[in-house]
Amino acid sequence: MRAVQLEEVSKRFGDYFALKDVSMEIEDGSSVLLVGKNGAGKSTLLRCITGIIGFEGRILTLGMDVKKLGREVRRLVGYVPQNIRYQEDVRVVELADYVADMKGVDVFLDEVLTPFGLQEVAYSKVGSLSSGMKQRLAISLALIGDPKLLILDEPFNNLDPMARNKLSELLQTMVKRGRTVIASVHTLSGLIHSFEYVAVLSDGRLVRMLEADEVSRIVKPIYKIHVRVGGSWRTYLTDDVFAKLSELADDGYDIRDAWIEEPDAEGLLRAIGG
Numbered sequence: 001m002r003a004v005q006l007e008e009v010s011k012r013f014g015d016y017f018a019l020k021d022v023s024m025e026i027e028d029g030s031s032v033l034l035v036g037k038n039g040a041g042k043s044t045l046l047r048c049i050t051g052i053i054g055f056e057g058r059i060l061t062l063g064m065d066v067k068k069l070g071r072e073v074r075r076l077v078g079y080v081p082q083n084i085r086y087q088e089d090v091r092v093v094e095l096a097d098y099v100a101d102m103k104g105v106d107v108f109l110d111e112v113l114t115p116f117g118l119q120e121v122a123y124s125k126v127g128s129l130s131s132g133m134k135q136r137l138a139i140s141l142a143l144i145g146d147p148k149l150l151i152l153d154e155p156f157n158n159l160d161p162m163a164r165n166k167l168s169e170l171l172q173t174m175v176k177r178g179r180t181v182i183a184s185v186h187t188l189s190g191l192i193h194s195f196e197y198v199a200v201l202s203d204g205r206l207v208r209m210l211e212a213d214e215v216s217r218i219v220k221p222i223y224k225i226h227v228r229v230g231g232s233w234r235t236y237l238t239d240d241v242f243a244k245l246s247e248l249a250d251d252g253y254d255i256r257d258a259w260i261e262e263p264d265a266e267g268l269l270r271a272i273g274g
Contacts, residue, residue: 001028001063003149003180004049009057011044011204018044019055020204026182026197028148031175033192033212034184036201042184043082045201046153049182050079062149075103078142082153082184084134088127092118092137095126096144103145115170116140116163131158139167150174152183161225161245161258168194168242192216193240224261227253 004026011019019041026032034042048055051070059066061073086095093109100107113119116136121129129137135158142150150171156164171181172194183195192198198215200207210218216239225236225244238244241260249255 002026002060003028003030003062004182005058005060006045006049007058009045009048009055009059011041011048011053011055017204019048022057022201022204022206024199024206024209026180028180029175029178030197031171031181031195032183032197032199032209033195034182034199034201036184036186038186040186040201041204042186042201043153044204046079046151046182046184050074050077050151076145076148078144078147078150080138080142080152080155082157084138086126086134086137088125090126091123092126092129093122095137096141099141099144105145107144112140112144115143116166132160132163135159136163147179149180150182152181154185155183156185161255161260162249164260165242165245171195192221193242226259226261227255228257229253233259 002025004024006022006024009019009022010017022041022045034045036042044053047053049059049061049066051059051061051066051073054067062076064073066073090098092113096107096109096112109122110119113122116139118133118136118140121133126134126137135155139152139155142152155167159167171183174181175196181195192212192215195212197209198212199209221239223238223241223244225238225241225248226233227236227248228234236244236248245255245258248258
């Protein structure tokens with residue numbers, strides 16, 4: 001079964017085409033990393049898949065036509081938008097209860113908040129949270145109801161290295177359990193090792209969809225990880241961010257303040273002729 005099927009999908013804002021004739025099939029239980037520069041059409045594509053905005057062409061999400069059954073699609077899909085906006089005076093627990101009610105499921109608060117360390121802010125107002133905590137909250141809320149399809153738009157925004165590691169592990173666990181995961185990034189973000197496929201967008205068009213192993217052969221992204229040692233910084237180079245971070249943590253380094261320099265999508269686009 002296909003979790004998502006796009007047939008010649010286009011989206012125009014005035015005279016500008018954000019998407020142009022995009023066709024793609026994503027199998028149930030697979031994981032796809034959507035890569036492209038800012039403005040490539042990634043966010044627009046994900047919003048079309050969830051039925052949030054209209055489009056030309058046809059999209060079936062979880063077997064449902066999103067033009068006809070958009071509300072039902074959104075009830076079954078976990079979605080993390082790029083720009084997170086919550087009512088500032090609502091408390092975290094109230095927001096979790098609201099999302100659970102909207103999805104028609106019963107949840108235990110600990111199950112929602114524990115994975116990303118949100119227990120201590122359960123009764124805090126959302127407006128008091130840091131940008132990183134808001135990002136953790138958005139991911140936690142998207143997981144409510146154990147969605148068959150998880151869609152994350154720039155999921156690493158504002159996350160520290162430890163939270164990035166946690167997210168990578170979580171995504172891989174979901175796929176092993178038969179869930180489908182789609183995430184968009186404008187940098188390669190160390191996620192290639194966590195995904196099966198990489199779909200490359202450029203100027204609203206799908207350039208290529210490749211297996212992640214093939215991407216690693218085409219272009220070897222090198223990341224710089226800077227960790228604080230006393231009053232100075234030490235730099236490590238790696239092609240697997242999460243494996244290196246785990247290694248550094250095991251060696252006793254405090255990776256909470258680690259600074260990661262990421263390669264952007266330009267190198268991949270050049271390598272595949274996009």
